[in-house]
Amino acid sequence: MVKRFVLSMLMLLLVISTTTACSNANATKKNSDGKVNVTTTVGMITDIVKVVGGEHVNVVGLMGSGVDPHLYKASQGDIKKLDQADIIFYNGLHLEGKMVEIFERMAKKKPTVAVSDNIDRSSLRLGNEDMGTEYDPHIWFNVAHWMKATESVRDSLIEIDPAHKEVYEENAANYLKQLEELDNEVREKIASIPESGRVLVTAHDAFGYFGDAYDIRVMGLQGISTASEAGTKDLIDLRDYLVNNQIKAVFIESSVPRKAIDAVIQGASEKGHNVEIGGELFSDAMGEDGTPEGTYIGMVRHNVNTIVNALK
Template identity: 60%
Template sequence: MRQWARLVLAVWLCVAAGAAAGCGTSRAGEPADGRIRAVATTGMVADLVRNVGGGRVAVTALMGPGVDPHLFKASEGDMARLQQAQIVFYNGLHLEGRMGDILEKMARDKPTVAVAERIPEELLLMAEDGVPDPHVWFDVSLWMLAVDIVRDSLIELDPAGRSVYEQNAAVYREELAELDRYARAQLNTVPAGRRVLVTAHDAFGYFGRAYGIEVRGLQGISTATEYGLADLRQLVDLLVERQIKAVFIESSVPRSSVEALVEGAAARGHAVAIGGELFSDALGAEGTPEGTYAGMIRHNVDTIVAALR
């Protein structure tokens, strides 16, 4: 509590001092150029808000390339950015595990939008323990619903920007519809018997359901879940028995677990290659194609197709 109080006081003093103190704001949480100040947790959510908000919204992402949201712990600087924001967007469904309580408390003071939690529950996947799978962005058609959620949230905060948000949302939805068609067409070129995606953790369930891919992960839907020798042995058995030729590492998960699968299969006389690196819980570097949501999906689809086809 004391640390939280110090952070709140520091933000208040920064806002009170204004631009003269180097904070870059004219009023609490508002950039000097008048744009809405929004903070998003993951790169996928931040990219969504940028596409809908356009020039009316300044978006800060807390988690950069290679950051695992399941294990992310907010710094004092992150807390200050959250306090200064006029609106906060996050994925929800326990993706931002350690930040969940902070974000829920923040909702008492400002608009705080968990985009995945506003998707109809009947469209969500459930893990064996009954917990919803938070990786909804891997079904592009579901992420199109998130576009509307962001649009409506920005309109509620900034009614004067309604026409901008509605137009941007419509354009971006069409881009995502084309992306969905691209993913479906490319993955359909892989013979049905080879459509098995083996990764470090079970992040691709929505991807598999949407595009007809069997998905197997060494860990559960959260990287905070430990895997054991039995899990490793079970996946090695799958690789050997079905003669699967490729497995995939993830940019935000250590590659050692997937390398253990490769070594385990080799010990059984079956050669398995690492088919490439996929982006699962984080985007690529800013300024690269994979640094956007659409570019990340295209990269993953192309990598999977090249390795499995």
């Protein structure tokens, strides 16, 4: 009996020892370079973390150029990246609609931050509850909202890594100054478009915050989420609006198929009104890494210049 007890205790100690060793090995591997491991969803958030975190973070973004976050489903590889992170940043407001349960599960194990949480809900545009979007999630199109998101990233990095508080604060302060300048630049450029032609027609309704903030009328063929599809009536209504108001340009989006927009252009042509593609805008995803459009500021500048050149 005593022998069996001793043997059982030895086995238990062996299991505990092995588990602890594995845990310590994983921890050493995870933090071997002393940096905070961060996993993000959309590229715009990845960009904030890179700028604010600087050399003290390792950042892995799940969604690259041309990826539609509304329809994105996490792979097993993505789950592993989320598991290995010290902290996770996502947009929230149901942008990453198919990942909600994953974020809820991760939040029980580690900091999982929706960068939209510190934005006053009274300043948000309403969404479509039928599609599960209480609020419009495309907050980055109002630069002032994206400044709030930057502050959220800053504060969360300080909380998990207080040793580099001053660095995060300095990096964020410099970036916030750039964003403030960008906000003024966008307002001035959009104001240069004659008011009668200040109409932005896009593939889906992603630019509502942009329209509200910078005084330009926005019309999207699809709804706030690309999970909704444009019906025949939507196509006809938009075609008639373009014809009746002599709108000369519409815009495609890098992360949304252009088939429906092409159908509207064809419909307008059959009515005797020529509508051109004013250019490609970045909506739910930024440009390729290493290009100006692969950063948030570069993406916004590209969009604004494209819109102004086509409508002015």
